[in-house]
Amino acid sequence: MARYSLRSTARQLRVRVLATIGILAAIAVTWWMKVEDARNPDAPPQVALGEPVSVGRAVFTPQKLTIEPGSDQGERKLVLVGQLENVTSSSQRDVFGFPGGLPELASGDTKFPDPKVNLVRDNYILRQLEPRIRETVTFVWEVPQGWSEQDVSIEFSAQQFKLNDNLYAKASWLVHYPTGTLRARPEKGV
Amino acid sequence: MKNLRWLGVTTVLLAVTLVLAGWSDFRDLSHQREWKVTTVNASEGELNGIRVGVREVRASVLDNGSDRALLFVRIDLMGSEAGARSWVDCRPSLQDVNGRMWLPLQGFMRGAIEILASDGKDHGFCGFEGVNQNNPTTYDQIYRLPRSALDGLSLHVSGYGTRPSALSFPLKPEVREFKAE
Amino acid sequence: MNTFGNLMAMLIGGAALGTMMSTVPDYNSSFQPFAVFAGEDGTGKGRQFTAELAGFRRADVISFTQFGQEVSRDTSATFLVVDLSITGQLESQKLTPIWLGATGRQYHQSARLEDAPRVLSSATFQPGLTDRTVAIFEVPEDEIVGGQLGILPSGWMVLDNVVHYAGPATMPDKQAILRLEP
Numbered sequence: 001m002a003r004y005s006l007r008s009t010a011r012q013l014r015v016r017v018l019a020t021i022g023i024l025a026a027i028a029v030t031w032w033m034k035v036e037d038a039r040n041p042d043a044p045p046q047v048a049l050g051e052p053v054s055v056g057r058a059v060f061t062p063q064k065l066t067i068e069p070g071s072d073q074g075e076r077k078l079v080l081v082g083q084l085e086n087v088t089s090s091s092q093r094d095v096f097g098f099p100g101g102l103p104e105l106a107s108g109d110t111k112f113p114d115p116k117v118n119l120v121r122d123n124y125i126l127r128q129l130e131p132r133i134r135e136t137v138t139f140v141w142e143v144p145q146g147w148s149e150q151d152v153s154i155e156f157s158a159q160q161f162k163l164n165d166n167l168y169a170k171a172s173w174l175v176h177y178p179t180g181t182l183r184a185r186p187e188k189g190v
Numbered sequence: 191m192k193n194l195r196w197l198g199v200t201t202v203l204l205a206v207t208l209v210l211a212g213w214s215d216f217r218d219l220s221h222q223r224e225w226k227v228t229t230v231n232a233s234e235g236e237l238n239g240i241r242v243g244v245r246e247v248r249a250s251v252l253d254n255g256s257d258r259a260l261l262f263v264r265i266d267l268m269g270s271e272a273g274a275r276s277w278v279d280c281r282p283s284l285q286d287v288n289g290r291m292w293l294p295l296q297g298f299m300r301g302a303i304e305i306l307a308s309d310g311k312d313h314g315f316c317g318f319e320g321v322n323q324n325n326p327t328t329y330d331q332i333y334r335l336p337r338s339a340l341d342g343l344s345l346h347v348s349g350y351g352t353r354p355s356a357l358s359f360p361l362k363p364e365v366r367e368f369k370a371e
Numbered sequence: 372m373n374t375f376g377n378l379m380a381m382l383i384g385g386a387a388l389g390t391m392m393s394t395v396p397d398y399n400s401s402f403q404p405f406a407v408f409a410g411e412d413g414t415g416k417g418r419q420f421t422a423e424l425a426g427f428r429r430a431d432v433i434s435f436t437q438f439g440q441e442v443s444r445d446t447s448a449t450f451l452v453v454d455l456s457i458t459g460q461l462e463s464q465k466l467t468p469i470w471l472g473a474t475g476r477q478y479h480q481s482a483r484l485e486d487a488p489r490v491l492s493s494a495t496f497q498p499g500l501t502d503r504t505v506a507i508f509e510v511p512e513d514e515i516v517g518g519q520l521g522i523l524p525s526g527w528m529v530l531d532n533v534v535h536y537a538g539p540a541t542m543p544d545k546q547a548i549l550r551l552e553p
Contacts, residue, residue, distance in 0.1 A: 090477040119483075122444065128482035132511050133448045163399070170398035258500060290498040293463035336499035 044178040047156070053180035055103075056158035056173065058086050058095050058129060060137075062182055066189030067149065076143040078105065078112075078186055080154065081120070084137045086129040095129045097159040101176055105141050107152040115139040154182040224346055225354035235357045239273025242266075242347050242357055243326060248306045249363040251337055254370040259337040261363055262306035263345060265316065266326035277349030280316035284333050284361075287342050294331035303330050306366070316347075340365065404523060404533040415534035419464050419524050420496060425454035425503070427539045429515070430549035433507065435487045443548075444483050446509050452549060453506045453520060459496035465525040466491060468506040469533075472514030481509040488553035505551065516542055 047053045052061045062082040070077045080103075086092055095117075096102050105112040119126040120136040129135065159173040228235065234243040246264035265282065284292040294315065303312040307330060316329040340363055348356035409415030413424040430450045434443035444450075451470065468491055470478040484507050485492050491506040506520075516539060523533040 089475065091479040093479075093482065121446075122483055124483075127485075128479065130448070130478055130481075130509050131476045132514075133446075133509065135447075164397060168398050170402070289461065291462045292497055293495075295495070334497050334500065336497075339499055 044155070044180050047180035047182045049182070049184060053156045053182070054158050055084075055095070055156050055179065056097055056101065056161070056176075057088050057092050058084050060084050060156065062154075065152070065154075065182075065184045065186045067143070067186040068189035070142065076147075078141040078143055078152065079189060080115075080139040082137065082139075083134050084126075084129060085134040086131045089131060091128055091130050093128050095126065097173055097176065101157060101159060103139060103157075104155045105152055106155070108147065108150055110144055110147045112141050112144065115141045149186065151183060151185050154184075156180045156182070220354045221350055223354055224348050224356035227346065227356045227358045229344070229358045229360070231360065233359070235359065237348070237355060237357050238276050238352045240267055240269035240277055240321070241326075242359075243268075244345060244359045244361070245328070246308060247345075247361050247363045249340055249365045250302070250306055250368055251365060252370040253367050256370065257337050259335055259340055259365075260302050260306070261333045261335060261340070261343075262303055263331050263333070263361075264307065264313070264328060265331075265345075265347065266328045267316070267318070267321050268323070268326040269321060270323055271321075274318040274321045276351045277318065278351040280318065280329075280347065280349050282316055282331055282345060282347045284335065284343050285346050285358075286339050286344075290339070291346075292333045292335045292339075294333055299334070300330075300332055303332050306332070402529050404529065404531050406521075407532050407534045409534055409536045413536060415522070415536055417522070417524070417532045417534045419460055419462060419532075420457055420466060420522075421460060422455055422457040422466075422522055422534065422536075424520065424536045425456055427515075427543040428452040428454070428549065429543045429545040430547070431545065432548045433484060433487070433551060434548055435484075435551040436553075437486050442486075444481075448509055448511045449515075449545070450481070450549070451508045451510050451515055451543075453508070454503070455491065455506060455522075456501055456503050457494075457496050458501040459498040461498055463498070464496050465494070466496065466522055467525045468508075469521045469523070470508045470510060470514070471519045471521055471535075472510060473517030473538075474514060476514065478508045478510050478514070481507050483509070487551045489551060512542070515539065 047062070049062050049064065052059045054060075060082050062080055064081045066079050066081075068077055068079055069075065084095065086095065094101075102114050102117070105115070116139070117126045118124065118138045118140060120138055126135075126137055156179050157176040158179045159176055161171070161173055163171050165172045165174065228237070233245070234241055236242070243266045244263065245266060246262065248262045250260045250262070252258070261284065263282070263284075267280070282294060296315070300312055304310050313328040313330045315331065320327045343361045343363070345359045345361055346356050347359075407415065407417060409422075409424065415422055415424075428451075430452060432443055432445045433450055433452075434441065436442070453468070455468075457466065468480055472478060480490070480492050484490055487505075487507070489504050491504045494502060494504045496502060510518075518538040520536040520538065521533045522536070524531060
């Protein structure tokens, strides 16, 4: 039962014009937000040597990036030294998440392989990191042939943690998202 | 009377639901347990197309009265490829009358096989590469168990595909005493 | 029923439902292993093993021989060494120890010492045989007193038993270098 009679043409017209303006405004605002998002992508923050960056289950503070000769003749490796601290509540075997999650190095057009993570204390692969114990680790990238010395950028990513996930409402580590980029020029190592 | 009939129908449907929902879990459980064990009193027995023979059984104990013993068992397998595929894998184990189960040792502990075997060689853990119709393929295992359990042991052999059926061979090990260093 | 009665029934029902929904334990807290507590003498009996805790020690450096080479592991925190005597019950079994620290954090056995002799991670326990092993954790010092040891079967089913052993009442004695012999 209509309280107001819309029999008057002027009123009908007013209502319809207002509705159209509303719809057009919604479309325009949404389109504008999409354009703004595309123009300013969410870039991960810049990380400098000495600043901590989250890698999900741990926090890594890079200290020094050097280029060193490899074990064989003519081989070189890029070595990033830093402190790694497990910030979860239990010992972690896959500190960077599984699979993947290791920092990615990009420089020029060359594709670098995945780094090896070494525990400096043992001079061996990092197998497990205990909570509250900060360790010095190195990331070692094998330098492919034909790479000349130039700036490198290392991208760190973290896994998102959800206490109650959408499937079983249990704690799980989900997709990787970028947390920081380190741009530096490697120094000459021994 | 009508309510009772509906109650009966509900009970039947409940039982059917439980069976349907639990069927795959029951199947998984039956692939792990050896419920239908065939005792073989000879040295050879057949299961699912594979003939299993027990060739050597030798135990080693130390002369200082230690309660441990090592038991070496050599078996051989012979059969068709279809039989090998139906077994999937091979799991030999030692069991006693009380239901205790000993699984074979892996890794560097297998070095004792070379001392206890008649030909001094370790033919490898039970598997199905090389199993054929014509010649038996030999496999070795070694177990660590209490000396007191050496009587009343039987060797159970089964595969993922054969369980809940398994073969059981009663063992009478030849005991060899070694000097403790 | 009258309007008031209906309203009261709805409110009480809603309150009961809300209470139940907010107090239901979530997956993380309900899917935990069943805790079995060891006796005063340090002997605990799980479903698949019986273990006796012989003592606690601490060390700064642990050394052992691996493939003829001398290996030594040091740490910025401390190594907590737990001496255990374990008997298998029904089946050949591997076990996993977890140190439940005083702050509530869970420490697993140190993976740096996986190749050390007589370490729990490489031992298989046979029914009827009692073996002495060592479980080594790398923990900060304040996680030791007030912590507990939990032992559970490896290949861990979530709803299995974990046997809890009380931790040391006082800080265990520290050795500068602890040597592990096979």
